[in-house]
Amino acid sequence: MLDRTYLFFVLPLVLAIKAEESGTFFTVEENEFLLNEKVFLRIKGQSLFSCSQICARRSGCKGANFLREKAEEGICLLLSELQTEHPDLTQKWQGSFYLKKSFIDQAILMPYFVGPAIDTIHPTANHNSCQAILDHNNHASSGVYQIDLDGGTQDNAFRVYCDMDTEGGGWTLVWSYTFTDYDDFDDNSNAVTPRPNWPANSEVDVPVSTTPPQSEKDYNALNFSMWKHLGKQVLIKSNINNWLMCQPGTGSLVDWKTGSVSCQVIKRVTTKCQSTQGPTNIWISESDNSYGPMYGTSGKSGIYYYFDGSQSNGWPTHDPCAQNQENNLRDVNSPHGNIFIR
Numbered sequence: 001m002l003d004r005t006y007l008f009f010v011l012p013l014v015l016a017i018k019a020e021e022s023g024t025f026f027t028v029e030e031n032e033f034l035l036n037e038k039v040f041l042r043i044k045g046q047s048l049f050s051c052s053q054i055c056a057r058r059s060g061c062k063g064a065n066f067l068r069e070k071a072e073e074g075i076c077l078l079l080s081e082l083q084t085e086h087p088d089l090t091q092k093w094q095g096s097f098y099l100k101k102s103f104i105d106q107a108i109l110m111p112y113f114v115g116p117a118i119d120t121i122h123p124t125a126n127h128n129s130c131q132a133i134l135d136h137n138n139h140a141s142s143g144v145y146q147i148d149l150d151g152g153t154q155d156n157a158f159r160v161y162c163d164m165d166t167e168g169g170g171w172t173l174v175w176s177y178t179f180t181d182y183d184d185f186d187d188n189s190n191a192v193t194p195r196p197n198w199p200a201n202s203e204v205d206v207p208v209s210t211t212p213p214q215s216e217k218d219y220n221a222l223n224f225s226m227w228k229h230l231g232k233q234v235l236i237k238s239n240i241n242n243w244l245m246c247q248p249g250t251g252s253l254v255d256w257k258t259g260s261v262s263c264q265v266i267k268r269v270t271t272k273c274q275s276t277q278g279p280t281n282i283w284i285s286e287s288d289n290s291y292g293p294m295y296g297t298s299g300k301s302g303i304y305y306y307f308d309g310s311q312s313n314g315w316p317t318h319d320p321c322a323q324n325q326e327n328n329l330r331d332v333n334s335p336h337g338n339i340f341i342r
Contacts, residue, residue, distance in 0.1 A: 025101075026052050026055075026063075026099040026100060026101055027099070027100045028048075028097055028098070028099050029090065029097065029098040029099075029100075030097055031092055031093060031094055031095070031096060031097075032090045032091070032092065032093065032096065032097070032098040033065050033067075033090065033091050033092075033093035033096040033098060034063065034065055034079060034089055034090050034091075034098050035089045035090070035091055039065075039077045039078065039079065040060065040061075040078055040079070040080055041058075041061075041076075041077075041078040042075065042076070042077055042078075043075070043076045043078075044075050044076075046066070046073065046074060046075070046076040047073060047074070048066050048068075048074070048097055050076070051064050051066045051074075051076035051099070052064070052099055054076060054078065055076075055078055055099065055101055056101070058078065060080060061078045061079065061080070061101065062079060062080060062100070062101050063078075063079040063098070063099055063100045063101050064076055064077060064078050064079055064098075064099045064101075065077040065079065065096060065097070065098055065099075066096065066097040066099065067093075067095065067096050068095045068096070068097075126148055126151035127145070127147050127148070128147055128148060128149050128150070128151055128229070128230075129147060129149075129170070129172050129229075129230045129231065129342075130145065130147070130160065130162035130163070130164070130169075130170050130171055130172040130230075130342070131170030131171075131172075131230075131231060131342050132147075133145055133147070133162060133170075134162075134164055134169050134170040135170075140162070140164050140169075141164055141165075142161075142162060142163050142164045142165055142169075143161070143162065143164075144159050144160070144161050144162075144214055144215075145159065145160060145161075145162050146158065146159050146160075147159075147160055147172070149226060149229050149230075158212055159212060159214060160172050160173060160174075160212050160214075160222070161173040161212075161213060161214055161215055161216070161218075163235070163340055166235060166237075166243075166266070166340075167235070167245055167266055170342050171235050171340035171341070171342045172222075172230045172231075172340060172341050172342065173212075173213050173215075173216065173222075173338060173339075173340050174196070174212075174213075174221065174222040174226075174227050174230065174339055174340065174341050175196055175213065175220075175221040175222065175338065175339040176213040176215070176216055176217060176218055176219050176220060176221070176336060176337075176338050177192045177193060177194065177195070177219055177221075177307075177336060177337050177338075178192075178193060178219050178334070178335060178336045178337075179191070179192060179193065179316065179335055179336075180192075180193050180206065180311055181311075182332075182335045185315065185316075185326050185328065185330070186315045186326045187315060188310075188311070188312055188313055188314065188315060189311050189312075190308075190311075190315045190316060191205075191206050191291075191308050191309050191310055191311045191314075191315070191316055192206065192292070192307050192308060192309060192316045192337070193206040193207060193219070193309075194206055194207040194208060194209040194219060194220065194221060195207070195208055195209070195221065195292065195307070195309040196208070196209070196210075196221035196222070196223075196224040196227075197209075197210050197221070197223060197224050197225075198224040198256065198293075199256065200291070200292070200309060201290075201291065203291060203310045203312060203313055204291050204292065204309040204310050205309070205310060205311055205312070206309045206310075206311065208221075209221040210222070210223040213338075216237070216336065216338050217334060217336060219336070227253075227254045227341050228254040228255060230254075230341040230342070231254075231341045231342040232247075232248045232252060232254060232255075232341075233245065233246065233247060233248075233341065233342045234246040234248075234253050234254070234339060234340070234341060235266075235338075235339070235340035235341075235342065236295070236305060236337065236338070236339055237267075237337060237338040237339075237340070238269065238305075238318055238328075238335075238336065238337035238338070239269065239329070239332055239334070239335060239336060239337075240269065240270075240318050240328040240329040240330075240332050240335050240337075241269060241270065241304075241305065241318035241319070241320055241328050241329070241337070242265050242267060242268050242269050242270065242320045243265070243266050243267035243269065244263045244264065244265060244266065244278050244279065244295070244304070244305070245263065245264050245266045246261050246262065246263040246264075246278070246279070246282075246295070247261065247262045247263075248261055249261050249262060251281060251282040251283075251284070252282070253282060253284075253293060253339075254341060256284050257282075257284060258281075258282060258283050258284045258285065259281070259282065260280060260281055261279060261280065261281060261282045261295070262278075262280065263278030263279040263280070263295060263304075264278050265277070265278045268320070269320070269329065270320045270327070270328070270329055272320050272321055272327050273320050273321035273322075273327065276320060276321050276322050277297070278304070279295040279296050279297055279304045279305070279322065280296075280297045281295070281296060281297065282294065282295050283296070283300060291308045291309050291310035291313060291314050292306065292307035292308050292309045292316075293306075293307050294306045294307070294317075296322055296324070297322050298322075300324075301323075301324055302322045302323065302324065303317045303319060303322065303323075303324040304317070304319055304320070304322045305317065305318060305319075306318075306324075318337070
């Protein structure tokens with residue numbers, strides 16, 4: 001079973017020391033246990049949900065370990081603030097849950113509530129993008145939300161990660177990727193992986209994903225046909241190249257059109273080529289000499305980002321100098337990149 005992280009909301013519970021409009025929520029780590037010899041309260045025969053309720057009612061409780069003994073019962077170990085200050089002490093423990101307590105205005109939570117099953121998020125409002133969520137509540141923070149593109153029955157709603165901080169927020173994460181051969185970056189064996197299910201020629205051979213990524217290091221991609229319903233602006237992040245925010249012109253990534261774009265460098269990750277401006281063009285091609293979209297300037301020699309998906313031809317340029325060279329950061333842990341839409 002894969003370990004999972006959830007947000008677990010306990011809206012009806014309000015601490016006496018808080019204002020009435022404040023609620024309690026928990027970040028829940030499945031198969032995690034915070035090791036500590038001092039537990040200020042140990043209660044048997046509880047469920048995960050009742051464990052969270054007990055912690056929510058106690059001002060001294062800042063988190064809890066829940067150990068499942070039976071299908072619906074277990075042991076609830078309440079933790080103090082001192083204990084929760086050491087998240088590095090969390091250990092893998094099958095069948096356990098680590099709950100960390102926090103507070104948030106109920107106005108932020110009104111579109112959502114979590115029922116007794118912590119892996120089910122029930123929307124009570126129709127939001128079709130992260131921008132729509134932010135428009136509804138400008139205090140919304142970055143994290144995983146549920147959206148419904150058509151605003152209908154919500155049977156086809158799904159979870160996405162929202163960046164509510166960068167350049168005004170409202171960005172929906174549609175793709176998180178890494179590299180097949182980062183250490184030999186400009187070799188033909190290197191490519192971005194996985195790739196979205198956008199059109200590609202037969203030599204594009206990295207795995208395809210249609211699973212919405214839940215974080216910037218969850219390497220997956222939302223179904224490409226949905227991207228255009230989230231917006232037209234594109235945010236490109238990477239920990240080996242500068243971040244870009246791109247407005248469409250005659251070209252558009254979500255509409256899969258070659259043409260002009262207007263890209264602004266919003267964060268310089270590297271110290272190279274500080275005066276280099278953002279790309280002015282996007283090239284979309286399924287021909288034999290292109291294995292993914294490119295952002296660049298002054299023709300295809302001035303590539304800034306190239307999302308190459310072939311492990312036998314080309315390489316995925318991430319060049320802050322827009323020279324189609326290996327000017328990206330090297331020796332970076334967990335090298336990756338992300339595309340958001342707004």
